Structure formats: structure tokens, C-alpha cells
Amino acid sequence: MKQPIERDTVVIRFSGDSGDGMQMTGTLFTDTSAMIGNGVSTFPDYPAEIRAPQGTIAGVSGFQVRFGDRKINTPGDYCDTLVAMNPAALKANAKWLKKGATVVCDVDTFNDRGLDRAGFKTADPFAELDIADYNIIAAPITSMTKETLKEMPLDNKNVVKCKNMFALGICYYLSDMPLDHTIDYCRKKFNKTPDQAEANIMALRAGFNYTSNTHATANTYHVAPAKLPPGRYRTIGGNEATAWGFIAAAEKAGRPLFCGSYPITPATGILEELAKRKDLGVKTLQAEDEIAGICTAIGAAYTGSFAVTTTSGPGLALKSEAIGLAVMAELPLVIVDVQRGGPSTGLPTKTEQSDLMQALWGRNGECPVVVIAAGTPSDCFDYAFTAGKIAMEHMTPVVLLTDGFIANGSEAWKIPAMKDYPPIHPPILSSAPEGGYLPYKRDEERLARTWALPGTPGLEHRIGGLEKDFLKGSASHDPANHQKMVDIRAAKVKRVEEFIPEQTVIGASEGDLLVVGWGGTRGHLLSAVEALQAEGKSVSLSHFNYINPLPKNTARIFGKFKKIVVCELNLGQFANYLRMNFPEFDYLQCNKVEGQPFTVAELAEKFEKILSK
Template sequence: MNANKVQELQDVVIRFSGDSGDGMQLTGTLFSDTSALLGNGISTFPDYPAEIRAPQGTVAGVSGFQVHFGAQRQLNPGDFCDVLVAMNPAALKANRKWLKPGATVILDEDSLTEEHLKKAGFATLDPIAELKLEDYNVVIPNITELTKKALAETGLDNKAIVKCKNMFALGICFFLFNRPEDHAKRYLESKFAKKNPVIAQANKLAIDAGYNYAANTHQFANTYTVATGKMEKGTYRSTNGNVATAWGLCAASEKSGRPLFCGSYPITPATVILEELAKRKDLGVKTVQAEDEIAGICTAIGASFAGNFAVTTTSGPGLSLKSEALGLAVMAELPLVVVDVQRGGPSTGLPTKTEQSDLLQALYGRNGESPVVVIAASMPSDCFHYAFEAGRIALEHMTPVVLLSDGFIANGSEPWRIPSMKDYPTINPPLIDKTADGGPFMPYVRDDNFVRSWAIPGKAGLEHRIGGLEKDAVKGSISTDPDNHQKMVNLRAAKVAKVADFIPRQEVYGDPEGDLLVVGWGGTRGHLQTAVDKMRAEGKKVSLCHFNYINPLPHGVADIFKRFKKIIVCELNRGQFASYLRGQFQEFEYEQYNKCEGLPFTVTELMDKFHSLLK
């Protein structure tokens, strides 16, 4: 390799794409983790097919993994890719629209058969011409055949050898971007060495073969290095939003002294939270994989009554099923965290595609006046913090909390600085061991924050009734008195509203006043902030107001809104948060930018919209 052919770049976007069985998620993860270990900022976007097993070779069955890595922290996985690795014609066709002008395309020549081209929907036998890729740097190695030759002496059968072709492609990318192979090989050794060391060795050989192919054939005009930036001192690991959420819940359990219980039913894309918590028996975590969504939340409510920090996890259709039991937790005033990892709907909708689909359901999707706290995480790494916050609020305020995540941040990953637990506050649930005056226990007597005491069953003198029927405002016994019901409705609402005094005041990113205020919530933060940064670099007076606390809203929102000439609310739905804001702050006018494609925003489309509003 000639040294003058090496170019340094500030950031790069690579998309690995193929059939769902081609190992693209593992390939992308190994490349991402390698880059993170070198000190690059990374942001990833795994893009799974919506069907469990779509027909092989079709566009519907394409699985992708996009990684954006560079010198600084990457807030989003990038709009368009510099390099596309396509393991078959369907992957090429599905991702043609995501190529940057002049991008490099690496396509497996052995997949360019008439059968595969027909399955992918090509009208001709020349996909390069049909997709107008003549001006792109298209490299077409026969990846499958070269993998077979490299692994011919391993003794593996043909099917097992072909499965290693993704590692051949990974080796090419390692060479192209001057990445070391060590981390990927160590991972393969740990994953396969004990169960099948031959598989581990074959995959390592495939990486070497891909690397050597790229080094020796000179098909790439340049190789690249990607600058690394300075990171805050500390211990880092790459994590996705689901894992970070599970760990944040464990941290809340530790800081509260309450054992963690999770009762859940597996559902895409939330299942990994339950799986991760099930590994934490060493921390005293108890998990139950329930027979359905209703059983999941009901076991959690029972565990909460028994003194546990109770959690249930789900996605959109599951949140619908849990709504009645969530109302029971509101009536009983028990601490409970419901994690909803949103996906496209309605019904089962788009199980593997992201959408901010459930905000109004989280706010209002129960019978009666049934207020709950609603908060939303915004990045894979801050899922830890907001899971901790959900636990803190639920336990200290004796209320259910809905924590909203989404498929994009749940499956996406980025470097996360592991915090010290001494930096997190102690959580103080309102536990009671005995009454102050030795008299009878009054379970619905409240403190100054409208919070009732938490009496764990089995304590003499603290016996009390609980259930879904309306409670007497003091004794907790069943009451159908009209005045009492009005009082309890008001008290439950006041308790949730009071939480605003225990969360941070709303802040604005950028200047405190200007021509345009971009408003977002939850998992759109990375794209919105990047778009605002680019607009500000152009000299535009644009700022960002991003919300993590949604019900109650933080203090200071109106003070921010009134300082901008225009407000635009951007969300991955038809305008749920915009509708909510119109009800809360009727004195302002709101523009909207909405998208329901099962995909995150692109920075490009956001900037186009912002420019149009500033004309």
C-alpha cells in the first residue's frame, strides 16, 4: 500500500446490507466496536426486515446495519452512506437511494445470477446500468467463491463456509479504513471457540482473506484513516438503548434498596430489556416471562404491592393490552415503570421499524381520569439516565411512570461513559413501618407532595384495602361518595403535576431567542440537533427545545416559546406532541414536520423544511 494513497477523513458512513441470514448485524457491530475502541465516536442504525423470514433474495428480506463513525461524537447514523456493502442484488436495489454521490459500492459478484436479479425485481441483467451507478466506485469481487477457496481446508461443509462470507466483506472494510482485526477475532474466539473452534477459526480466516484481497488486488483507489477526537476521561463501552435501559433500572433498584422485579411478555423491539434483566440474578433481579401482556403487568403490580421496584416492558400493541391494569396501578397508587419501545402501528404494524407512535396512548390511553408520569429517552446512551429517572419518580411519588423509547434508539448503539453510582442520588420511597401515633393506619393520608405512604404487606398495624374501586380519601376503604370521588380525582392529578417541581427546568439548545425554534421529543434528538447545528453554522437564528419530560411538562416552557418568531414541532407521527402542546400552551402557533415511514428523520429533509420556514 502506497502511503500517498491514504486519506484522512473526519467522518464516514458505511451500510452493510444483505439477506437477513447473511450476518449483517454482526458484521456492522464488529466494525462499529472496532472503531469505538480506536476512539471514534459512533452511531449505529440496525435496520431489520419486518417479516420474520421474508423470501430469500427479495427486497422485503433485506437486513441492514448502518454505522456513522468519526472524530467527534456522532449524534445520528448519517443520512446517506459513503460505502455500501451489498451481499446480493436485493440489497443493492433497496439501498440505492441512500448512496452519496460518488460512493463506493462493494457487491458480491457471485450473487449476480439471473435468479437473484429476478427475485430482486430487476428488469435487466445489468443492475449497475439499471440503477445508473456508472459514476459510482463499484467494486464487484466474487466474495462467495473467494470465501470458499480461503476455507477449503477447514473441513466445514459448503453451507457453513458460505455463512462466513460476511467476515470476508468485513475484512475488505478493515483494509479500506485501516482498522485492526484484533477485536473482531477476539470476539469470534470467545463466541465460538468452546462450542465449535473450527467455526471460530474459519471466520478469522475469512477476515484475513477479505483483508488480503483488498490489499493485493488494488481495486480501491484510496484507503482511509478516520480522525479520533478527545473524549471525556472515563471508562467507556458501546451500548444500545435496550441494554442501557435495563442497566438504568438496575441502578434505580440499587439506589432505592428495593429489589427489582420485571414481569413482561416478549415483543419486538422491547424483548432485549427482559433478556438483559434476566441475566442479572447476581444483582437480585427477578424476572417473569408471562404468558401475555396483561399477565406481565399484573405480576408487576402484585410485586409492587409486595414492596418491589416493579417494571414491565412492551411495545405499542402491548401497551394497549396493559391499559386496564395500568389504570389499576393509578387507582392503587403503586410505583410501577412501564417501558414502551415504540414501533410503527396500528395493530402489529411494522414490528421492526421505528415510530413515535404511542405518545397519546401513554398520556390518555386509559378509562377515566387516569394520569401517569410520561418521560422519553432521546439517545441510546441516555436510556440509562431516563430509566433511572423513571424509577426514581415512580418510587418517590408512588405513581406509574411510562418510559418511552423507540426502535431506533433501542437497537442503535453509541459509546457510553460508565457512570459512578456515587454520582447518582439515593432514591427514598415513602415506606412506612408503623404509624407515628400508634393509631390505625390511614393509607391515603398524603405528604406535602400529595404522595401516600407505601406499606408492605405483613406488617402488623398497617393492614389496608387495595384494589380498583374508588378509595376513601383517608381510610382507603371503598367509597362511592360523589364529593370523595371528585377529591380523589383531583389529588391523583395534583400528585402527577407536582412532579414538575422535581425534574429539571426546560432548557433551550442554542441561543435563547431567534427566528425559529425547533421542538422535538424522545428519540429524534440526534437528527434534530445535527440539523440545528448545521443551520447555525450557516448563520441562521435557529435553536432546539427538546423534551424528555412530557407529563408533567417542565417549568419554563412558555418562557422559551415566546422568544421565537416561529415554532416547528418535528416528530415521527402525524402530530401527537404538537396536539398536546396546543392544549397546554394555546397562546402559540405551531408549524409541524411529520413522517411515518418506519424510518428516522434525515438531517437533509429537516434542513430543507427549516430553510423553507425562514424564507
């Protein structure tokens, strides 16, 4: 057997029909890679249709994983290995191949019909795509899976379902990885149907052995375990991390967690994860619509729960009026918007950052809310926690922005300990103060009102959406009072800047170019900036998680650079927001709205161009 080639990072992309189990295959590969100590980062890229017509480009589902001997910031732009379970998958993903990459295909599907459905014009798709000289492993995956399982008491449908495991076995061989983790997984997952478990394991081993026997000349890679800080690790996905961050905040605050929500791609995973956690006392309510989702959460917040609602852009639009109510009632509430391509239904399964303005301003009246954004799958945990802390301690709605890329992506994560997280002290009032209870009296530090929970004797009071009296909270139409209330609601949100960390710079604190980004582009921006820094270029990165209010030192950072480029997956919403807040600086822009993340390569190229001008 040929010695595997030592590599620092490798990118594999699994692709097939949306029913081929590519997401599962990719996840299993990622888990094995992480368990043997690699840094990992993943990117599921799947179609909006659950089962688009078989064999068509529209139905191609992909899952990209990058693993390496270090912490991995992005799932990688281009792949070293592509698994294509049918011609459509090959055609849709050929553009992501590195020069000379390995391509594993199920040639059983590369018949006239398959090639035709994928839109190939000739019988030689490799030549047609100009990749004939690449390292093609044309394996009859379907027929060999059938052959392997011919003795198993399974029907044809269940036999064919195992072909993804055969493909996974090929990838394990090519990546010099062990099978044990996936074997354990199959035994657990199919513990009630041992034949199914055994069939999957047989297919997995057959794929591994097939490659070892027939493709000993193919390039195999070995990636050493990552040099990560010591500790206990796990893989975590963005939506899961968001859900867990909320549970953590509820636990720290000593408040029950309530999630009122309505399913919407790509946010549904948060609701699904929270629904599992009845063991931690989480109550979830799948409402009749987006509006009821947030309104049940507002009701729960009124009673003293830490209440959250989860959605994506179209749902955020439906929730606007209710967010205004929460602003007026000054109740703690977190609204997560897992952004996707818009407008309207847009690109439901694709990523974008185009809801920023909606989050900031999309309501009637002067209606400020705190807006924060998570940057990577695992830091969804920290920012969900922080969103909860700010909401409860400052008595305000908080919009937490994530996006389809980080929500569905996953990475290796050093497991935190709850003792290392700060306490959360919601301003709950347990009895009427001297002189009577004033529902809208504020503490001077945060300008937050108190939280008086129904069921507490002596604190009976009324709140609502009509303008409130400055102290009593009763309805008031007094002109001067309205001015005062509008001002103080704005000041309350602004005051949050005293409680958030200062903005940081990665790299030198002054120089030629400052790259500015926010939210889920962090990994790509960081990789691009680090690559240029390694070449000695004067480039730094300042990546924002706190959007409203902005960190107090923002202008000081900007003032130290000759040029600033704001990079985001929209037409320039954050850039315009910065122009509004800090008009004294010039902002260059780097924007993309293809429903796909930036590539590191395109970013680096853009930055080089700016530097050379």
C-alpha cells in the same frame, strides 16, 4: 499502497439477506471503531420476517454505522460505503448511497436468478440503478470464502456462513482499521468450536488481504480518534441502557427489581437483558400475555419491589386497564413503550413516535400518569433511572417512551459512576404510626401516599380498583370523595414538575426559529440545527424528555422565538399536546411516518424554508 483519505465521519451500511449475519457484522465493525476511539452511532434496519424468501427485497436486513472523530449524534442519512451481499440488498439500499459512494458486492450472487429475484430487468444492475460510475468493488465473496476455507474440516453450510467475515475484512481495509478486536471476539465466541473460530478469522483476513491486493486504488478512509471527554467508554444500545437504568434505580432505592413482561418487537431486548442479570438479583417473569406482564409487575410493586413492564404500542393497549389499577392503587410502576410503526401490528421493526397520545390518555377515567421519553440510546439509561426514581418517590405509574430507532441503535458512552446519581427514597412505612395507619394519607411535598409492604406487622390494609376513601383507602362511593380523589391524583402527577429539571435550549435563547422535538429524534434534530447554526442562522433546539408534566419554564422558552416548529415521527401528537397546554403560541409542524427516522438533510431543508418565509 495509497494513502487513506482523512475524513471526519464515515457512514457504512451493511446489507444482505436476513440470514446473512449483517446485524452481527455491523456490530463487530462498530465495536472495533469504538475501541480505536471513534465516536459511533448505529441504526439496525431489519425486516419483520426472520427469514423472508432468500434474495428478495422483503428479506433485506441492514445495519448502518457512522463513525467519526467527534461525538456522533446520528447514524447518518446517506452512506459512503454500502456492503450488498446480494442484488436485493443493492436494490433496496441504492437510494441511501452518497454520490460516488463505494459499493462492495458479492458478485457470486449477481447471477440471473439473483438479479431476477431482486427485480432487476437487465443484466447490469449498476447501470440500471444509475450508479455504474460509482466506486464498485465487485468481489466474488462467496467463492473466495469457500476457496479460503477449503482445507477446513467444515461442511458447506458453515463455510458459507463465514462470508460476512470476508466482507467485514474488506470494510476494515477500506476504513484503515485493525482486525485484532474481531479476532479476539471470534476466539471467545467460538471457544468450544475452534475450527469455526479459525474459519471466521481466516475469512476476515482473506477479505482484508484481497482488498489490499486487488483494490489498492479504491478509496480508503482514515478517521482519527474522537476528541471525547476523557474517561472510560463502552458501546451501549438503547434497550440495554433501559434495562441497566432500571437495575441502577433499584440499587439506589434498595428495592429488588422485578420485570413482568411478554416478548414484543422491538422491546424484547430489555426483558432479555434483565433476564441475564440474576447476578444482581433481578427477577424476570415472562408472562402468558401482555396483561399478565403488567399485572405480575403490579403484584410485585405491592410487595415492595421496583416493578417494571416492557412493551410496544400494541402491548401498551392491552395494559391500559391495569395501568388504571396502578393509578388507583397508587403503586410505583414503570411501563416502557418502545414505540414502533402502528396502528395494529403496523411496522413491528420500524420506528415511529405515534404512541404519545396513547401513553398520555389511553385509559378509562381521569387517569394521569407521568410520561417521559429518552432521546438517544445511551440516555435510555438516565431516563429509565429517572422513571424509577419518580415512580418510587411519587408512588405513581410512569410511562417511559423510547422507540425502535434508539432501542436498537447504539453509541459510544462514557461509563457513569453510580456515586454521581441521586439517591432514591421510596416512602416505605416500617411500622404503624401513632393513631393508626391511614393507607392514603399523603406527604405534603409530593402528595404521595406511603408504601406499606405485606409482611410488615401492624400495617394490614386493603387496596384495590374501587374509588378510595381520601384517607382510609377503603372503598368509597361518596360523590364528594370521588371529586377530591380525582383532583388529588391529577395534582400528584402535576406536582412532579417541581422535581424535574427545567427545559433547556440548545443555541441562543431567543431568535427566529425554535425547533421543538421529543424523544428519539434528538440526534437528527440536533445535527440539523447545528448545521444551520454553523451557517449563522437564528435557529435553536428545545428537545423534550419530560412530557407529563411539562417543565415549568416551557412557555417562557416558547415566548422568545418568532416561530416554533414541532418535529415528530407521527401526524402531530406533541404539537397538539402543546396547543392544548399553551394555546397562546402558533406551532408549525414537521411530521414523517415512513417507519424511518428523519434525515438531517430533510430537516435542514424544512427549517431553511421556514426561515426564508
